[in-house]
Amino acid sequence: MSGFWPWYWGGFAVAAIAVAYPYCTGRLLGVSGLYARALAVISELFSPAPQPDEDAALLAALEAETQAEFGHPEPLAAPAPTGLDAVRRSPTRSAPLFLLGIIGGAALAALLRADAVDPLKLGQLFGERFATPTTAVLALAVSGVCIGFGTRLAGGCTSGHGITGVACGERGSLLATLVFWSVGVAVARLCVLRIGA
Amino acid sequence: MSCPHKDGCVLFPLFALKASLKTWQIRYCDADYSRCERFEKAQRDEPVPDSLLPNGKSLPSKKT
Numbered sequence: 239m240s241g242f243w244p245w246y247w248g249g250f251a252v253a254a255i256a257v258a259y260p261y262c263t264g265r266l267l268g269v270s271g272l273y274a275r276a277l278a279v280i281s282e283l284f285s286p287a288p289q290p291d292e293d294a295a296l297l298a299a300l301e302a303e304t305q306a307e308f309g310h311p312e313p314l315a316a317p318a319p320t321g322l323d324a325v326r327r328s329p330t331r332s333a334p335l336f337l338l339g340i341i342g343g344a345a346l347a348a349l350l351r352a353d354a355v356d357p358l359k360l361g362q363l364f365g366e367r368f369a370t371p372t373t374a375v376l377a378l379a380v381s382g383v384c385i386g387f388g389t390r391l392a393g394g395c396t397s398g399h400g401i402t403g404v405a406c407g408e409r410g411s412l413l414a415t416l417v418f419w420s421v422g423v424a425v426a427r428l429c430v431l432r433i434g435a
Numbered sequence: 436m437s438c439p440h441k442d443g444c445v446l447f448p449l450f451a452l453k454a455s456l457k458t459w460q461i462r463y464c465d466a467d468y469s470r471c472e473r474f475e476k477a478q479r480d481e482p483v484p485d486s487l488l489p490n491g492k493s494l495p496s497k498k499t
Contacts, residue, residue: 297449297452300449301455304458304459
């Protein structure tokens with residue numbers, strides 16, 4: 239298959255994901271939040287294991303006092319979830335899985351396109367502006383940092399605000415979407431005009 | 436109605452750490468906070484020790 243897939247396929251796919259994600263995880267879809275959670279999980283993996291300290295002793299004393307007061311050690315403990323329930327209740331599982339799905343899905347789509355060979359070729363204007371691989375990678379990296387900063391500042395990204403928030407009728411999301419969409423269009427237009435001049 | 440002091444209570448977040456400890460929140464913070472020793476002290480504008488439990492008993496204090 240060559241060329242881009244029909245744009246409306248993407249619309250249907252995004253809508254399906256926006257509906258399926260809350261059903262499968264119990265959380266609203268927001269990709270920047272998923273990235274943040276995944277990074278938190280990764281940072282925990284590399285941080286040193288907590289040593290037994292006064293907090294642990296305090297917690298143990300609290301548990302002992304709880305048992306003395308109420309007489310049952312785990313009165314509200316639910317059975318450990320299994321299968322899909324386990325994924326639903328565990329952001330440490332669903333977030334990395336979803337992010338892997340984004341990367342894997344993009345890779346699969348690229349593989350299915352016979353002419354998609356260079357991830358740095360993002361169109362004629364980008365190629366003219368950032369002609370070498372180094373400048374292209376730098377431009378993408380700086381853009382990624384700016385997008386990351388903006389999404390954390392705004393409390394969400396195009397998926398969280400633009401898809402989920404707007405669909406839920408959140409005023410803040412509507413405003414955020416209006417701002418980043420209109421600024422994005424204006425900046426892209428400016429770039430086109432400057433390059434065309 | 437929940438206890439009006441729960442946002443500033445040092446023990447409230449501790450009670451959320453384990454399922455067994457949630458009983459404190461359910462029995463005191465969310466149900467009948469008027470019998471919580473911490474609430475009573477706060478209402479009397481008395482200092483509330485971090486180690487004071489809702490039932491009036493005390494946990495071992497943290498060393499500083």
